[in-house]
Amino acid sequence: MAxxxxxxxxxxxxxxxxxxxxxxxxxxxxxxxxPANTNICPVCMGLPGSLPVMNHxxxxxxxxxxxxLNCGIRPKSLFFRKSYFYPDLPKGHQxxxxxLPITTSGxxxxxxxxxxxxxxxxxxxxxxxxxxxxxxxxxxxxxxxADTSYVDYNRSGTPLAEIVSEPDVSSSKExxxxxxxxRRRVIYSGASDVELxxxxxxxxxxxxxxxxxxxxxxxxxxxxMNSFKALERAIEYEIKRQKKIMLQGGEVIQxxxxxxxxxxxxSPSRVKENYRKFIVEPxxxxxxxxxxxxxxxxxxxxxxxxxxxxxxxxDWNIPQEVAxxxxxxxxLADYFESCVKAGANPVRAxxxxxxxxxxxxxxxxxxxxxxxxKPETLAGLVERVDGGKLSTTxxxxxxxxxxxxxxxxxxxxxxxxxxxxxxxGNALADIVASVIAANPDVLDEIKSGKDKKGKKLKxxxxxxxxxxxxxxxxxxxxxxxxxxxx
Ligand SMILES: [Zn+2]
Numbered sequence: 022m023a024x025x026x027x028x029x030x031x032x033x034x035x036x037x038x039x040x041x042x043x044x045x046x047x048x049x050x051x052x053x054x055x056p057a058n059t060n061i062c063p064v065c066m067g068l069p070g071s072l073p074v075m076n077h078x079x080x081x082x083x084x085x086x087x088x089x090l091n092c093g094i095r096p097k098s099l100f101f102r103k104s105y106f107y108p109d110l111p112k113g114h115q116x117x118x119x120x121l122p123i124t125t126s127g128x129x130x131x132x133x134x135x136x137x138x139x140x141x142x143x144x145x146x147x148x149x150x151x152x153x154x155x156x157x158x159x160x161x162x163x164x165x166x167a168d169t170s171y172v173d174y175n176r177s178g179t180p181l182a183e184i185v186s187e188p189d190v191s192s193s194k195e196x197x198x199x200x201x202x203x204r205r206r207v208i209y210s211g212a213s214d215v216e217l218x219x220x221x222x223x224x225x226x227x228x229x230x231x232x233x234x235x236x237x238x239x240x241x242x243x244x245x246m247n248s249f250k251a252l253e254r255a256i257e258y259e260i261k262r263q264k265k266i267m268l269q270g271g272e273v274i275q276x277x278x279x280x281x282x283x284x285x286x287x288s289p290s291r292v293k294e295n296y297r298k299f300i301v302e303p304x305x306x307x308x309x310x311x312x313x314x315x316x317x318x319x320x321x322x323x324x325x326x327x328x329x330x331x332x333x334x335x336d337w338n339i340p341q342e343v344a345x346x347x348x349x350x351x352x353l354a355d356y357f358e359s360c361v362k363a364g365a366n367p368v369r370a371x372x373x374x375x376x377x378x379x380x381x382x383x384x385x386x387x388x389x390x391x392x393x394x395k396p397e398t399l400a401g402l403v404e405r406v407d408g409g410k411l412s413t414t415x416x417x418x419x420x421x422x423x424x425x426x427x428x429x430x431x432x433x434x435x436x437x438x439x440x441x442x443x444x445x446g447n448a449l450a451d452i453v454a455s456v457i458a459a460n461p462d463v464l465d466e467i468k469s470g471k472d473k474k475g476k477k478l479k480x481x482x483x484x485x486x487x488x489x490x491x492x493x494x495x496x497x498x499x500x501x502x503x504x505x506x507x
Pocket of ligand 1: 047060061064178
């Protein structure tokens, strides 16, 4: 009998906090770091008689996120009450668009196991409110063993987008690329900052296995992943677990399982989510979106990162991996493009941004918005190095000096005692002559044709550069030496 093979069938649900100063249905601040229960009002507390009012800014954020996922905007969507009782949900129901969402039918491209582009279809993105947060008095925050639990409603009513994919994902690797690409595009759109460390992105995965003998295992919903790594590990674990059961002839039970990141396992969830959906929220009218409104928001959409990276490759001959790296951060890509606009050669500017700018940002833990050197200044430095006024070594020294002292190029050049234009003409010829005179054996080897790989020439060039304290231009040094050893 042929060996059985298994194909994972995976769908991913993502919750993303949308960027907005105020909550989804009231004007309370969305600052969840404020002291507990300070950003609350009767609406987000769900007090009787309070009425939710739609925040139009959040609707636009949802539209932007939808565009980022290649979704279409629906002219009419609805809100429902998802009723269940939980202490962090004071009104006894969560307001969610559930199955009549604002945007539908998009996709995100990832690379499959053969490196080919593959579309992961996005079923829809819907808007919903977040619930409050619970704090347990046990020292490690766990519920069991806690004397008291406290509830903070600051988060209650903050806007979320839930993004549901079709079950098109076939591996943990594809899952991670899907969520990373999706995150980058949503950040670009301006719909959310999706700061992972602040819990702004949470994942659930539906995992089932198709066997080559025709069996199809039940779907298992895995919850509680809040990092890319956790998503990857949880899916890997489920694939192995389900495969083992099916190989033994058993049946995978349809259930909800909880990912335990510390133990690296999933276990059956004890929390039963018994809610009744599809009770239309009576306090909110349907959400109508006109074509004019859609067009206005669509006009705000920036170029997406993958499109931008392709443009760098096609128009400027920048290597794909460098283009990907720079466009990963919209602000960094803006910085780079400002450099090019200011006159820097794109390939050279990309190299400087990738090596020097990112190095200093990493060393100092800076964001590009906190990096003080203006793109125009960097462009000027790149031009001077390209034009031969500064050697690459000098250019890097000047760069570091400017970063450390927040100075301009001329001040840095002066402070470092660099003579721009290097050492040339007779002065350079004299140095070359003295270096060669001090190394007659090297000269002999070159003249006798033994230096086939040019190593000895390089050696002499190094000595000359050292003599000029790095101030000579490498190409001129090479020329002077070639002339001298003829
Ligand atoms: Zn409120």
